[in-house]
Amino acid sequence: MTRAGGFFLAVGALTLPLWLQSPYHVHVAIMAGIFGVLAMSLNLLLGYTGQLSLGHAAFFGIGAYTSALLTLKLDWSFWPALAAAVALAGAAGLFIGRLALKLRGAYFVLVTISFAGVVSLVSVNWIELTNGPLGLPGVPAPELGPWSLRTKTAYYYLVLAAVALSYVVCRRLVRSRIGRALVALRENEPLAESVGVDVTHYLVLATVVSAAMAGLGGSLYAHYTRFVSPEVFLFTYTVTMVIMVVAGGKGTLAGPLVGAVLFTALPEALRAAASWQWQMLAYGLLLILLVFFLPRGIVPRLAAAFPGRR
Amino acid sequence: MLAVQDLAVRFGGVTALESVSFEVRPGSITSVIGPNGAGKTTAFNAITGYLRPTGGRITYDGVGLTGLRPSSIARRGIVRTFQKTSVFPALSVEDNVLTGLHLRGTAGFLAVLAGRRRLAAEERALTAEAAEIIEFVGLAHRRPEPASALPYGEQRLVELGVALAARPRLLLLDEPGAGMTGSEKLVVSGLIRRVREQGVTVLLVEHDMRMVMGISDTVIVLNGGRVIAEGAPAAIQAHPEVIRAYLGGSAASA
Numbered sequence: 118m119t120r121a122g123g124f125f126l127a128v129g130a131l132t133l134p135l136w137l138q139s140p141y142h143v144h145v146a147i148m149a150g151i152f153g154v155l156a157m158s159l160n161l162l163l164g165y166t167g168q169l170s171l172g173h174a175a176f177f178g179i180g181a182y183t184s185a186l187l188t189l190k191l192d193w194s195f196w197p198a199l200a201a202a203v204a205l206a207g208a209a210g211l212f213i214g215r216l217a218l219k220l221r222g223a224y225f226v227l228v229t230i231s232f233a234g235v236v237s238l239v240s241v242n243w244i245e246l247t248n249g250p251l252g253l254p255g256v257p258a259p260e261l262g263p264w265s266l267r268t269k270t271a272y273y274y275l276v277l278a279a280v281a282l283s284y285v286v287c288r289r290l291v292r293s294r295i296g297r298a299l300v301a302l303r304e305n306e307p308l309a310e311s312v313g314v315d316v317t318h319y320l321v322l323a324t325v326v327s328a329a330m331a332g333l334g335g336s337l338y339a340h341y342t343r344f345v346s347p348e349v350f351l352f353t354y355t356v357t358m359v360i361m362v363v364a365g366g367k368g369t370l371a372g373p374l375v376g377a378v379l380f381t382a383l384p385e386a387l388r389a390a391a392s393w394q395w396q397m398l399a400y401g402l403l404l405i406l407l408v409f410f411l412p413r414g415i416v417p418r419l420a421a422a423f424p425g426r427r
Numbered sequence: 428m429l430a431v432q433d434l435a436v437r438f439g440g441v442t443a444l445e446s447v448s449f450e451v452r453p454g455s456i457t458s459v460i461g462p463n464g465a466g467k468t469t470a471f472n473a474i475t476g477y478l479r480p481t482g483g484r485i486t487y488d489g490v491g492l493t494g495l496r497p498s499s500i501a502r503r504g505i506v507r508t509f510q511k512t513s514v515f516p517a518l519s520v521e522d523n524v525l526t527g528l529h530l531r532g533t534a535g536f537l538a539v540l541a542g543r544r545r546l547a548a549e550e551r552a553l554t555a556e557a558a559e560i561i562e563f564v565g566l567a568h569r570r571p572e573p574a575s576a577l578p579y580g581e582q583r584l585v586e587l588g589v590a591l592a593a594r595p596r597l598l599l600l601d602e603p604g605a606g607m608t609g610s611e612k613l614v615v616s617g618l619i620r621r622v623r624e625q626g627v628t629v630l631l632v633e634h635d636m637r638m639v640m641g642i643s644d645t646v647i648v649l650n651g652g653r654v655i656a657e658g659a660p661a662a663i664q665a666h667p668e669v670i671r672a673y674l675g676g677s678a679a680s681a
Contacts, residue, residue: 285542286540289539289540289542290539290540293534293539293546293550294525294528294529294532294534294553295534295536295539297522297525297526297529298526298529300515300518300522300526301515301526301529304515304516304517304518305513305514305515305516307477307497307509307513308509308513308514308515308586308589309498309515309526309529310477310496310497310498310501311475311497311501311506311507311508311509311590311593312501312506312526312527312529312530312589312590312592312593313498313501313502313506313529313530313593314498314526314529315496315498315499316498322536
């Protein structure tokens with residue numbers, strides 16, 4: 118992206134609450150931001166290493182529950198709880214990465230799906246800890262020094278900071294020798310090994326970073342909706358992330374963000390325009406059209422149309 | 428330098444290699460030849476860790492290699508290419524070679540996250556090194572193009588560039604001339620000679636006899652999973668068993 122384009126985008130994002138008319142629109146922006154973090158997290162695996170995690174909601178849910186439980190049951194304040202959510206989700210990523218050490222493609226998908234299934238069952242059945250299907254209400258709003266980040270506008274800026282942080286992390290990783298090692302795994306694993314890339318090591322690293330980032334998204338979600346239930350582990354969340362990454366452009370830095378904004382705003386817009394059945398139909402139709410006309414995603418198509426911009 | 432002792436590889440009941448022993452002298456160009464199915468690529472796979480041998484020992488400067496993963500073997504300076512063209516297809520020629528330079532870089536995870544200033548300098552140095560290698564294999568005009576868009580012969584040069592980027596001390600080339608035109612093969616032979624002049628030892632699997640006989644110091648002949656002859660190119664060409672293996676028993680006297 119050009120310098121000027123980045124500048125205007127940053128100014129736009131920073132002043133967005135001033136432009137938006139209602140708290141409802143700010144809410145949509147916040148959800149887009151949270152999903153932006155999640156989509157960037159998934160993209161790190163799917164877009165760069167080429168491995169599809171279909172259990173990504175597990176890391177999201179682990180982040181949400183960790184943060185909610187620590188603030189509710191142990192009276193931790195938001196920031197250490199957020200850090201713990203990131204750390205625990207990252208640890209889960211390490212576990213999955215190690216488990217999937219030799220597994221690629223379909224087998225990686227199966228391990229991640231199974232993991233999400235197990236974690237989801239734990240959240241439903243370990244009632245003493247998680248309150249089971251009833252979930253955990255009353256998750257406190259974050260505070261920053263003397264200020265409460267209870268208002269939507271304040272929370273928007275918190276989420277925006279998380280998006281910026283995740284973006285910087287992805288960008289730095291991708292544009293380093295680590296990023297090249299991840300892409301080498303996607304492109305040609307035996308060749309990568311032959312020039313000394315310890316492919317497995319980098320896959321584990323990517324899984325940990327990706328999971329930690331999803332945990333960040335989970336914590337932000339918990340303290341925004343103020344309620345966590347086993348629904349955070351729903352497969353729908355993972356599918357939504359995959360759609361955002363694929364539609365936006367997997368293996369690009371901006372793609373997941375574009376996908377997240379589009380596929381958060383779109384259902385909301387459709388909701389205003391049509392009844393429930395028609396919403397789903399229109400959503401599905403748009404997906405088919407996107408896959409048909411932009412198989413590599415929106416961002417790569419734009420990049421091809423405007424050469425020199427990446 | 429590289430010593431292979433009693434190397435055996437069996438796939439179930441099929442014996443691909445049966446007690447193969449040979450040595451590669453430092454600074455030499457050594458070729459492994461033999462009819463299809465003689466076990467040449469199997470030997471390469473075993474040496475570079477892509478295949479665990481059933482028996483025997485492979486040592487490099489006296490240190491055992493058996494059981495190591497390919498990336499650790501590459502770390503020790505043994506780099507291979509593949510029989511079937513093997514590049515990073517979606518990446519540009521430059522990024523292909525930059526990926527090959529992986530071991531030359533030092534940036535670790537935390538340094539990358541912190542965005543240290545030193546990293547930019549390292550990236551510049553690596554990019555310059557990549558440019559040099561691309562120039563060396565003669566692909567300077569192709570630098571920004573995706574490897575998959577290149578014609579076959581040039582893809583094989585990309586592959587060579589990626590391998591050279593890993594700074595091998597021992598380079599194993601699996602049929603570098605396969606499918607190339609005569610003039611492309613001359614270019615490859617020239618490159619292999621220049622690589623050797625830079626102090627890299629080369630072990631080569633190749634079918635093109637003119638190429639093999641032209642550049643090799645030593646030729647090892649495999650047939651049916653065994654070494655049937657070893658020596659200088661001229662001696663090999665006259666070796667009765669080699670002629671029999673290649674031309675069949677009755678033709679040997681013709």
